[in-house]
Amino acid sequence: MIKKFIHQFASPKTYLKQVDKAYSFIFFTSLSIYLIAIFWGLLLTPEDFVQGHSYRIIYLHVPASFISQSLYLGMAFASAIFLIWKVKLSAYLVRSIAPIGAMTTFIALVSGSIWGIPTWGTWWAWDARIISTLILFIMYLGLISLHDSFTNNEKADKFLAILVLVGSVNIPIIKMSVEWWSTLHQSASITITQKPAIDPSMLYPLFASAIGFTGLVICLVILSSKLHILDRERNKSWVKDYV
């Protein structure tokens, strides 16, 4: 029953029609939320007692870092669906998410490095959190290269899905690195089980920037998947009607 449901609603043609309808709404809502959140975070929130104004990088760094890991989990989920139920759309999504994941991980690494200069006195440290995030970035690039190196797309999809699932072991390592090892990177300020260690005046714009950034990244995933689907299905008659 699940298989029938997935196959019925996860055809590339249906997917494109649905995301085309939702795209403008997601884009303009997310952009508005993100711009307000960044204005609020960078110009309205008070100065931090310990870090001074450099803490404002949190509104740009944390959403990127959160999304870079979430996208990989999304890829792992789509890979599992592809391997179990052979849903073609899932394979397309895995390949489409990878470059967006690489971009967000790049932002997380660069913004973290710049934030490190005034707070740690160095832009780079061989720290467990930073290394595991760098590994995530290299994994994203490796997955893109691997898929593109195949001439047979079906084989490439299968290998990519397996590698994504194997590589997902890195996500809990990134998350727990600040707990398992003594790191320069601070431990999480926001957890599900405990009260946040950040003052509400700084916390609300952080939530807003995370929501806005997530929406914009969803839009990028939609564009990336659209490009990939059109490229892979270009010989199908419905694609000619669609464009």
Added chain:
Amino acid sequence: MFNFAFSSISEAILMESQNGQNHGIYVWSVFFIVFGALILTFCIYKNKIRNLSKKIK
């Protein structure tokens, strides 16, 4: 919560902290990198989709 943290534009650009350091260079660098990366990625994908659509047509 909604008061400006800076009293002038130059203060907001420099972001001089209580320890005397100017943190504006770090904050605004990250701001431009993030927005630059987002705008560039959107433009690249929009352009690629347009070109591919033309080819398919």
